[in-house]
Amino acid sequence: MSRPLVDVSGLTVRFHGERTVHAVNGVELALMPGETLSILGESGSGKSVTLKTLLRLLPEGRTDVGGRIAVDGRDVMALEGEALSAHRGGIASMIFQDPMLALDPVYTIGDQIAEAVVRHERVSRAAGLARALEMLTRVRIPSPERRLKAYPHELSGGMRQRAMIALALACRPKLLLADEPTTALDATVQIQILLLLKELQKESGMGMLFVTHDIGVAVEVSDRIAVMYAGEFVETGSVREIIGDPRHPYTKGLLAANLHGAVKGARLDAIPGAPPPLDTVPTSCSFAPRCPVRLATCETARPPVATLGPGRMARCVHSAVAA
Amino acid sequence: MTPAPLLEIAGLTRHFKLKGGLFGRSAGVVRAVDGISFEVDEGETLGIVGESGCGKSTTARLIVDLIAADSGTIRLGGRTLGVDLELRELRRQVQMVFQDSYASLNPRLTVEEAIAFGPTVNGVSVREATALAHELLVKVGLEPKRFAGRYPHELSGGQRQRVNIARALAFRPKVVILDEAVSALDKSVEAQVLNLLSDLKRELGLTYIFISHDLNVVRYMADRVMVMYLGEVAEIGPVESIYARPTHPYTQALLSAMPSMDPDQLTREAPLAGDPPNPINPPPGCRFHTRCRYATELCGKTTPSLFALAAPRHLAACHRAIPGSGHPDAPRRLETAA
Numbered sequence: 001m002s003r004p005l006v007d008v009s010g011l012t013v014r015f016h017g018e019r020t021v022h023a024v025n026g027v028e029l030a031l032m033p034g035e036t037l038s039i040l041g042e043s044g045s046g047k048s049v050t051l052k053t054l055l056r057l058l059p060e061g062r063t064d065v066g067g068r069i070a071v072d073g074r075d076v077m078a079l080e081g082e083a084l085s086a087h088r089g090g091i092a093s094m095i096f097q098d099p100m101l102a103l104d105p106v107y108t109i110g111d112q113i114a115e116a117v118v119r120h121e122r123v124s125r126a127a128g129l130a131r132a133l134e135m136l137t138r139v140r141i142p143s144p145e146r147r148l149k150a151y152p153h154e155l156s157g158g159m160r161q162r163a164m165i166a167l168a169l170a171c172r173p174k175l176l177l178a179d180e181p182t183t184a185l186d187a188t189v190q191i192q193i194l195l196l197l198k199e200l201q202k203e204s205g206m207g208m209l210f211v212t213h214d215i216g217v218a219v220e221v222s223d224r225i226a227v228m229y230a231g232e233f234v235e236t237g238s239v240r241e242i243i244g245d246p247r248h249p250y251t252k253g254l255l256a257a258n259l260h261g262a263v264k265g266a267r268l269d270a271i272p273g274a275p276p277p278l279d280t281v282p283t284s285c286s287f288a289p290r291c292p293v294r295l296a297t298c299e300t301a302r303p304p305v306a307t308l309g310p311g312r313m314a315r316c317v318h319s320a321v322a323a
Numbered sequence: 324m325t326p327a328p329l330l331e332i333a334g335l336t337r338h339f340k341l342k343g344g345l346f347g348r349s350a351g352v353v354r355a356v357d358g359i360s361f362e363v364d365e366g367e368t369l370g371i372v373g374e375s376g377c378g379k380s381t382t383a384r385l386i387v388d389l390i391a392a393d394s395g396t397i398r399l400g401g402r403t404l405g406v407d408l409e410l411r412e413l414r415r416q417v418q419m420v421f422q423d424s425y426a427s428l429n430p431r432l433t434v435e436e437a438i439a440f441g442p443t444v445n446g447v448s449v450r451e452a453t454a455l456a457h458e459l460l461v462k463v464g465l466e467p468k469r470f471a472g473r474y475p476h477e478l479s480g481g482q483r484q485r486v487n488i489a490r491a492l493a494f495r496p497k498v499v500i501l502d503e504a505v506s507a508l509d510k511s512v513e514a515q516v517l518n519l520l521s522d523l524k525r526e527l528g529l530t531y532i533f534i535s536h537d538l539n540v541v542r543y544m545a546d547r548v549m550v551m552y553l554g555e556v557a558e559i560g561p562v563e564s565i566y567a568r569p570t571h572p573y574t575q576a577l578l579s580a581m582p583s584m585d586p587d588q589l590t591r592e593a594p595l596a597g598d599p600p601n602p603i604n605p606p607p608g609c610r611f612h613t614r615c616r617y618a619t620e621l622c623g624k625t626t627p628s629l630f631a632l633a634a635p636r637h638l639a640a641c642h643r644a645i646p647g648s649g650h651p652d653a654p655r656r657l658e659t660a661a
Contacts, residue, residue, distance in 0.1 A: 042509035142597075156598040186374035187536065187580040192593040213510065216539075216582025220589060239586045257514040259539040260584045264562075267521075268543075270514035274479050290511075 003073065005175055005207040006031035006054065010067035013049050013231075017062055022278045023049045025231040026067075030311075033174065036201065036208040038218035040254070041228035044275055047211045050228070051177050054209070055088050072174055090120045093173040097180040099160040102167075103152040109136070109163045110148030113170045120171040135166035139196060158189040162196070169200060176201070178210045182217060194220050215258050219243060224311060227251045230276055230286035237312040247306075247314040249291050285317070293318060327401055328362035329530055330417070330498060335359050335385055335395035341603065351603040355381040357554040358395075363498065368524070368531040370545030370562065372538060372577065374599050378554040379534050383500045386532075387417050400497070415445070418491035422503035424483035428475040434460070435471040438490045445494075452493075459489040462526075464519060481512035485519065492523070500532040505540065517544065538581050542566055547636070550574045553602050553610040556629060560637030570632055570639040573611045609642065621649050 006029060013024035024046040031037050041047040052058050053065055056076060069076040072091050079087050096102045104112055113135055114128030123131075129148070136144035139162040152160055161181065168176060178197065182190040198221060201208055212218050218225050218239070225242045227235045227250065235248040246252045253271035262268060273290040276282075285291070288298040298317055306319035339353040356378040363369045371379045384390040386397060388410055399416060402408035421427045428437055438459055439452035447455070457467040463485040475483055484504060491499055501520070505513045517540070523529060533544050541548060542562060549559040550571065558571040569575045576594035583589065595614050600606060606613050612622035621642055629638040630645045642648040647656030 042511065158598040186599065187538070188374065188576055188593070188595040189598055191580045191582075191590055192596070195590065195593055214582070215510075216584055219584055219586060220582050243584065243586065253511055257510040258584070259514075259517075259543045262539070262543045264543060265521075268514040268518050270518055271511040272515065274481065274512065 002033065004030040005033045005035075005072060006209065007070040008050075008054075008067065011050065011053060011069065012064075012066040013046070013053060013058065014064045014066075015062055016064070019279055022281050023231055024053075025282060027228075027231075027233055029226070029233070031175075031207045031209060033207050034201070034205045035224070036198075036210055036222040037224045037226060038210045038212055038222035039226050039228050040212060040215060040218050042213055042275065044278070045228045046231040046278075047228050048179050051094070051179055051209060051211050054175070054177055055092055055094055056084060057094075086120065089116055089168075089173065090171050091173055092175040092177060093168040093171070094177040094179065095161075095164050095168045095181045097183050099157075099164040100152060102164050103160065105152055108149050108151055109155075109166075113167050116167060117170050131170055132166070135170050136163070138169075138200065139163070139166045141166070158185060158192065161185065161189075161193055165193075165197070165200070169204070169206075172204065172206075174206055176206050176208045178208060180212055181210075183212070183214070190217070191220075197221065215254060216260070227254070230282065231278060232282070232286065232315060233313075234287065234316070235314045237308075241312055247308065247319045248287075248316050249293055249318075250287050253290075285315075326365070329365040329400060330363040330386075331396075331398040332362070332386065333360045333396045333398075335382065335397070336393045337381060337385055337390060338393055353602050354554045354605055355602060356385060356392075359551075359554075359556050361549055361556065361559060363530055363532060365497070365530055366528060367546040368533050368544055370541035370548040371532065371534045371551060372536065372541055372548060373551035373557075374536065374577075376553070376599060376602050377551040378602070379551050380502055381554075382551070383419065383502045383532065383534055386500065387414055387419055389419075415494045416496050417498040417500065418494055418496040419500040419502060420484070420487045420491050420504040422506050424480055424487055424507065425475060427487050428483060430475055433472050433474055434465075434478070434486050435467070437475075437486060438493050441490065441493050455493060456489070459492055460486075462492070462523065463489045464515075465489075479512075481508055481516060484508060484516055488516075488519070488523070492527070495527075496529070498530045498532065500534070502534045503536070506535060506537065513540075520544070538577065550577065553600065553605045555610060556640065557611065558637075558639040558641075559629070560632070560634065560639075564634040564637045568634065568637075570637070570644050571611075571641045572615050572617055572643075574639075576614075609640070617643055617650075617652060619650055625649075 008029040011024055011027040015021045015023060027050055039047040053069060110129055110132045113132035114125055117128040117131045118125055133144055133148055136147055141147050141162050182193050210221055222239055224238050226233045229250050235251045246255055256269040271290050276286055284300055285298040285303045288294045295317060303315050303317045304320040305313055305315050307313050335356055336358050337356045339355055341350045373379050385392045397404040399408055399413055404413055435453055435456040438456035442452040443449055460467045460470060465485055505516050535541050545562050548562050548565045550557045552573050558574045569578050579594045600613060608623040608625055609627050612618040627640045627642045629640045631638050642650035643652040646654045
């Protein structure tokens with residue numbers, strides 16, 4: 001059996017400053033090459049923070065990261081200097097929700113992509129520009145020669161997103177980290193970008209971690225889904241399992257709130273309340289205060305992790321009883 | 324006879340001139356809303372959908388004159404704005420809730436002050452207005468004892484949006500325009516607010532204009548749906564009819580771009596290529612023809628007008644649906660008996 005591309009165990013992230021935030025509380029994650037895992041969660045659930053640890057993008061002075069993170073067999077936490085630079089963009093690359101923040105407004109698209117290629121692969125600028133042109137063509141930007149000389153503000157939203165994807169994939173990374181890359185896009189453009197990502201992934205065989213709050217998008221792009229709540233994975237499984245047989249009450253609530261197939265006039269099965277503040281390490285089930293099927297033990301002890309199959313788990317006392 | 328609609332909009336138009344170029348000469352015109360007409364019945368929810376730049380938010384703002392219209396008439400309850408209906412009265416009766424719950428609230432006013440502000444300006448005593456604010460807080464599910472004295476930054480996004488709804492209701496309006504009012508909320512909170520909106524509508528007999536980019540939410544909330552594209556109405560009709568038999572190719576594309584939620588029916592091909600064109604100097608003829616797979620020469624030349632389809636109250640502006648339009652897919656014109 002091949003080795004996982006991403007292997008994360010016992011990941012914890014704590015931000016300290018005026019107040020302490022326990023953003024990630026023990027995440028286990030494995031991703032095989034060529035596979036797509038979506039991390040599905042609401043704002044503040046820790047999904048983007050989890051993603052950023054894989055590139056060590058969190059401010060180190062204010063962040064404590066615990067646990068083990070391995071990407072392509074390398075210990076990400078131990079990377080320093082040149083090795084870290086080679087990791088960022090070379091092995092693993094990231095795309096974001098807002099391409100205007102990821103692209104530099106004062107350089108042309110071609111220059112930005114070429115610069116990354118020149119730095120990582122130590123080739124000439126001409127070779128870098130040739131790669132830039134090849135990438136713009138691959139992400140299906142019309143008249144790519146002309147766009148090479150365009151500045152980010154001269155492109156439309158969907159086009160900018162494509163340019164950012166071209167930049168991220170220019171050095172042929174093994175892992176693509178996608179942080180809500182289609183959230184700001186219109187529906188007809190969103191589906192274009194999702195299909196493009198899937199196609200590029202198939203061509204290159206890279207693994208993809210896709211963070212989203214939109215369950216419909218997760219179904220569209222992924223092989224597996226991890227549902228995240230209050231800094232933990234509460235349920236993982238294949239897309240089919242999560243959609244067809246959700247086990248955790250939070251997953252069930254999210255599916256109902258998506259309104260897909262909701263009956264007009266019928267009351268929505270809304271999850272009451274709001275996510276908990278994360279100023280302490282959870283000592284009970286984080287979802288218990290909002291859970292319609294909570295038991296007394298849920299409010300006093302951490303729920304057990306019920307393993308329901310390979311890559312399939314639910315962090316819920318009810319699943320543990322059933323298993 | 325059917326009763327007259329509560330709100331009637333006719334020929335509503337707003338073009339924005341772009342300043343720029345030498346000596347501030349006009350550099351172009353954004354045809355944000357271009358001669359749209361529609362009606363809203365008492366007690367119904369009209370959904371407005373479309374992509375960014377299609378003019379859905381501008382339409383909402385034009386209705387309450389937050390942006391001045393270039394032309395068009397607005398009638399509410401049979402009275403015409405500027406003739407026998409004052410703007411002040413229209414704005415009392417038609418209230419609005421915006422997407423950004425934080426920007427909508429004055430950060431220096433407590434929740435009860437924010438809700439009571441409007442009524443006090445309109446002559447209600449502070450004591451009465453405060454009592455009303457507390458009553459409304461209960462209605463939107465915020466306990467006055469805990470929330471009345473809080474400032475906006477002390478609330479979550481969902482709670483702030485409840486305050487905005489309460490404030491809109493302080494005028495006892497007939498119509499509430501919800502402009503992406505739940506779009507910024509997390510899904511689990513969104514469902515709570517949608518439930519609240521349904522309850523309030525039933526309890527207070529409200530009429531909603533529900534603007535959203537989320538077609539699942541619109542399907543759940545709306546009775547009728549209006550689809551906009553580049554400042555024009557592409558299609559309008561009852562929600563069941565629009566979702567089951569979308570007629571305008573743009574509506575069809577929007578619906579098939581919705582995630583299927585079914586791993587066995589994943590989308591294989593994007594229904595449309597490219598981004599929506601810029602509303603500055605939009606394409607001539609049918610504005611959608613540059614992205615439409617069925618477009619012919621006719622579509623680039625002649626603007627199709629809204630045409631009544633077989634289903635009641637369902638209209639679409641597409642040459643393919645208009646008998647005798649000259650489009651090869653159009654039905655033959657009915658022969659009139661000589």
